[in-house]
Amino acid sequence: MGLADRRIAILQSNYIPWRGYFDIINLCDIFVFLDDVQYTRRDWRNRNKIRTSSGPRWLTVPVLTKGAYHQMVQDTRISDPSWAASHWRSIELSYRRAPHFKAYEARYRSLYERAAGLSHLSAINRLFIQAIMVDLRISTELLDSAALAVDATKSNRILEICRRLGATRYLSGPSAAAYLDLDAFAAAGIAVEWMRYDTQISYSQVHGPPYTANVSALDMLFNVGEDARDLLVGADCHFTPDHASGTPGTSQ
Secondary structure, three states: OOOOOOEEEEEOOOOOOEHHHHHHHHOOOEEEEOOOOEOOOOOOOOEEEEEEOOEEEEEEOOEOOOOOOOOEHHHOEEOOOOHHHHHHHHHHHHHOOOOOHHHHHHHHHHHHHHHOOOOEHHHHHHHHHHHHHHHOOOOOEEEEHHHHOOOOOHHHHHHHHHHHOOOOEEEEOHHHHHOOOHHHHHHOOOEEEEEOOOOOOOOOOOOOOOOOOOOEHHHHHHHHHHHHHHHOOOOOOOEEOOHHHOOOOOOO
8 A cells, every 4th residue: 555545444343253354454554343233143243163173163152132133233232141151161172282372371261251241242342353453463443433423324334434534445345245336435536445365374273174264363373373463464465356356255
């Protein structure tokens, strides 16, 4: 990016996200949490996978959804505080033989103890996202979409957030290809870039091959340690400039 460029990404918070989520954050000047939108069930907001000796396993944060069909992500509350201890036990059992687990064990045990006392999903997600950012040495500025108070929906809202923050580039995940108004972005002088994950480098994982990509970034930290930073997609990674040219890539 040039000196005048400002790349922004806008995504909902996810629970202990996969490495691709952090690839996007790392490539941006500003990353905006879009948690004042409707919570979606059976999605990445409250769950993710870890790698175990018997294959990938879901870890799901229990949330209150009965009768709350239109609640926002930021308003979604936890239904059972015992989830944190259970998740930590699963992580410990799965990764205790990983080469770098000991280096992170005390830190993440403490984070799970803190998470047990949090009442809202957004706060839990951000606790872990910010912790993983520290361990990956990512310094991107984080903002909340709710604080920007943009009165618009879907593509128009994304565009207005970009305008307010002085974006020259908007880096999007693949799923937004279904609704982004590319003509409106072009008229505003904001280039839309589509994230691809073709250039992700695999790494050795505890429990052996085959390599499993679509798991929490904790897997990368525990297996690779401080060198996990070097596995993030670089600034020269390939972006698809037009979603019509093909599927932008695999993601959560």
